[in-house]
Amino acid sequence: MRRHTRRVFNLCYRFTGNSTSAEDLSQEVFLRIFRTLPSYQSSQGAFPTWLTSVTRNLLVDHYRRSRRDRMTDSIDDAMPQLEERHSPARMPDKLAQASELSAQLQRGLARLSPELREAVILRDLQGLDYAEIRGVLQVPEGTVKSRINRGRIELARILEEMGVRPA
Amino acid sequence: MDWNCTLTEERLSDFIEGALAPEDAAAFSAHTKTCAACAKLVAQVSGLVSRMQHTAPVKESPLLVGKILEATLGPRKRKPVSPGWFGWIPAIWHPRFAMGIVTVAASVVIVLHASGSPAARTSLNPVNLVRGANRQIHLTYAHGAKFVNGLRVVYEIQSRLSSQPESMSEPISVPATRPSGEPQPGQKQPSAEPHEKSQTVPHSNRRDGRGGAEMAVMLPNRFPSSSSISALRSSL
Numbered sequence: 100m101r102r103h104t105r106r107v108f109n110l111c112y113r114f115t116g117n118s119t120s121a122e123d124l125s126q127e128v129f130l131r132i133f134r135t136l137p138s139y140q141s142s143q144g145a146f147p148t149w150l151t152s153v154t155r156n157l158l159v160d161h162y163r164r165s166r167r168d169r170m171t172d173s174i175d176d177a178m179p180q181l182e183e184r185h186s187p188a189r190m191p192d193k194l195a196q197a198s199e200l201s202a203q204l205q206r207g208l209a210r211l212s213p214e215l216r217e218a219v220i221l222r223d224l225q226g227l228d229y230a231e232i233r234g235v236l237q238v239p240e241g242t243v244k245s246r247i248n249r250g251r252i253e254l255a256r257i258l259e260e261m262g263v264r265p266a
Numbered sequence: 267m268d269w270n271c272t273l274t275e276e277r278l279s280d281f282i283e284g285a286l287a288p289e290d291a292a293a294f295s296a297h298t299k300t301c302a303a304c305a306k307l308v309a310q311v312s313g314l315v316s317r318m319q320h321t322a323p324v325k326e327s328p329l330l331v332g333k334i335l336e337a338t339l340g341p342r343k344r345k346p347v348s349p350g351w352f353g354w355i356p357a358i359w360h361p362r363f364a365m366g367i368v369t370v371a372a373s374v375v376i377v378l379h380a381s382g383s384p385a386a387r388t389s390l391n392p393v394n395l396v397r398g399a400n401r402q403i404h405l406t407y408a409h410g411a412k413f414v415n416g417l418r419v420v421y422e423i424q425s426r427l428s429s430q431p432e433s434m435s436e437p438i439s440v441p442a443t444r445p446s447g448e449p450q451p452g453q454k455q456p457s458a459e460p461h462e463k464s465q466t467v468p469h470s471n472r473r474d475g476r477g478g479a480e481m482a483v484m485l486p487n488r489f490p491s492s493s494s495i496s497a498l499r500s501s502l
Contacts, residue, residue: 100331100334100335101331104326104330104331104334105323105325105326106323108324108326108330109323109324109326112324113324118324118326118327121326122326122327122330122333125326125330125334126330126333126334126337129334129337129338130337130338132338133338133339197321197322200317200321201321201322201324204317204318204321219318223315223318223319224318224321226319244279244280247279248275248276248278248279248280251278251279251311251314251315252275252278252307252311254314255307255310255311255313255314256310258310258314259310
């Protein structure tokens with residue numbers, strides 16, 4: 100349960116960039132899972148893939164719902180809160196560095212288009228293989244590979260613009 | 267194959283993940299050695315992918331799992347705590363409870379002692395306590411000793427009574443030469459036997475319901491005379 104919760108929460112957090120929204124969405128995901136569990140069949144894929152798929156659908160819904168709000172309230176406005184919460188000044192060196200990198204990565208992800216962002220998150224942060232991502236996104240594997248590749252290149256350029264040195 | 271920057275960008279992820287065919291990988295590497303922009307891009311993306319794959323997952327709030335469980339399964343129903351009739355017994359052994367009892371007892375003793383009542387003072391005086399304990403011990407010992415003595419007497423009586431049937435089967439032999447007066451000094455021990463037997467005979471007669479008169483006659487005589495013995499034999 101805890102493992103699945105962390106997986107869902109991280110996907111939501113990386114996609115939304117906000118821990119409160121991520122927690123709310125995680126709850127919503129598990130509620131939906133709980134309601135639709137009887138209809139789950141193993142032919143739909145492994146349970147983690149199905150869980151990720153449900154999460155992704157909810158994230159898309161959430162993104163569409165909040166897009167109107169984001170026209171006036173940019174996601175960048177939420178970033179200072181994020182940085183403030185994870186203020187590296189109060190943490191040990193290694194932790195602070197990791198936290199800073201994570202925050203920079205989050206800011207870069209927030210500037211990616213949703214399609215590229217979800218592909219990169221699923222591949223590089225969630226560790227899904229191409230077939231699983233294809234199952235989650237319901238797109239051909241070629242599209243998945245293309246999105247991941249473009250997402251990585253774009254994210255690298257964004258981070259370069261932000262002045263973040265590659266590791 | 268004529269490798270260019272567009273191909274490098276398109277196949278970058280395949281190159282990083284080692285999914286390129288060997289000849290494509292060789293062409294890719296050869297291009298990046300000659301193209302600084304592509305080399306920089308490859309380094310940036312490789313570094314980014316490595317960094318993302320080593321990024322630790324963000325820890326969720328510790329309350330999140332509980333919230334999810336509550337949202338899905340509903341609030342947890344806690345069993346109502348009903349101690350029952352004997353449910354409170356284990357609580358006595360709890361150190362806090364024992365400590366409380368000791369504290370209350372100590373408080374009561376202090377209050378009684380400080381109240382100045384003579385009964386409390388005398389009863390709580392250590393000398394009185396020691397004397398009382400000593401007296402109690404002696405009383406217990408005396409009761410025990412008395413009980414053992416009583417047992418000894420009962421045992422003695424029982425042993426004498428049990429030896430009686432044997433004495434009844436034997437004929438009563440009294441020395442004919444013995445006078446009815448005082449016994450001779452040398453025959454002190456044997457003289458005790460008739461005395462004992464004279465006591466047991468009436469007892470055996472008592473079983474028959476007769477001989478009470480003989481008993482009354484014989485008891486004053488320490489050594490029965492031959493006439494009384496013959497009378498006893500005739501009665502038997």
